[in-house]
Amino acid sequence: DADVTQTPRNRITKTGKRIMLECSQTKGHDRMYWYRQDPGLGLRLIYYSFDVKDINKGEISDGYSVSRQAQAKFSLSLESAIPNQTALYFCATSDLDREGTDTQYFGPGTRLTVL
Amino acid sequence: AQTVTQSQPEMSVQEAETVTLSCTYDTSENNYYLFWYKQPPSRQMILVIRQEAYKQQNATENRFSVNFQKAAKSFSLKISDSQLGDTAMYFCASSLPAGGTSYGKLTFGQGTILTVHP
Numbered sequence: 001d002a003d004v005t006q007t008p009r010n011r012i013t014k015t016g017k018r019i020m021l022e023c024s025q026t027k028g029h030d031r032m033y034w035y036r037q038d039p040g041l042g043l044r045l046i047y048y049s050f051d052v053k054d055i056n057k058g059e060i061s062d063g064y065s066v067s068r069q070a071q072a073k074f075s076l077s078l079e080s081a082i083p084n085q086t087a088l089y090f091c092a093t094s095d096l097d098r099e100g101t102d103t104q105y106f107g108p109g110t111r112l113t114v115l
Numbered sequence: 116a117q118t119v120t121q122s123q124p125e126m127s128v129q130e131a132e133t134v135t136l137s138c139t140y141d142t143s144e145n146n147y148y149l150f151w152y153k154q155p156p157s158r159q160m161i162l163v164i165r166q167e168a169y170k171q172q173n174a175t176e177n178r179f180s181v182n183f184q185k186a187a188k189s190f191s192l193k194i195s196d197s198q199l200g201d202t203a204m205y206f207c208a209s210s211l212p213a214g215g216t217s218y219g220k221l222t223f224g225q226g227t228i229l230t231v232h233p
Contacts, residue, residue: 033220033221035221040225040226041225042206042223042224042225043160043206043208043221043223044223045220045221048220058220090160092221101148101165101167101212102148102210102212103148103162103165104162104210104221105162106160106161108157108158108159109158109159109160111158
């Protein structure tokens with residue numbers, strides 16, 4: 001089984017609809033992240049959480065909200081979807097290894113289309 | 116703030132040959148981490164290799180190696196004996212260690228599409 005899972009894998013929705021993307025991990029990591037990927041722009045950070053009680057905005061958090069329901073679960077919500085939120089969304093997790101390096105591991109991504 | 120730049124939008128190589136992907140970055144920090152991620156058509160983001168800035172020795176992982184030039188702020192990826200399965204988008208990324216407000220956040224370059232031809 002995959003260490004980081006995302007549901008749904010693909011979603012088509014309409015402008016104004018509320019939508020939630022879910023992420024679960026079995027790696028036991030404390031840190032979780034949500035990124036957005038647009039063509040030609042690489043990945044950009046939306047929100048990140050270093051533990052259940054710690055949630056922080058990334059560089060492009062407007063129009064998004066998150067919930068850290070447990071150490072293993074981190075959800076991303078679009079309260080009122082708009083077409084320019086059409087993108088590929090990635091969840092990632094990380095933790096310090098024995099060398100003190102923080103390496104992020106990604107889920108398979110969710111392709112979201114807002115019509 | 117950190118920035119990462121990949122100046123090669125697309126590259127191609129023949130199977131079994133060697134190719135080098137370029138990456139430059141900018142940071143005011145002395146300690147940081149650098150990564151190469153691979154994104155095949157399946158769109159999964161896969162860690163290829165990582166380098167800690169405090170280590171002078173270049174990282175290697177089987178056919179993948181880096182040329183880390185700290186003074187020049189350059190971090191190139193060399194793929195030896197290229198295989199068809201290496202066809203993917205490659206992203207260079209950087210992050211900062213614990214202790215700062217930017218800790219743990221990855222900054223990505225724009226990506227380089229690599230095509231391996233048979």
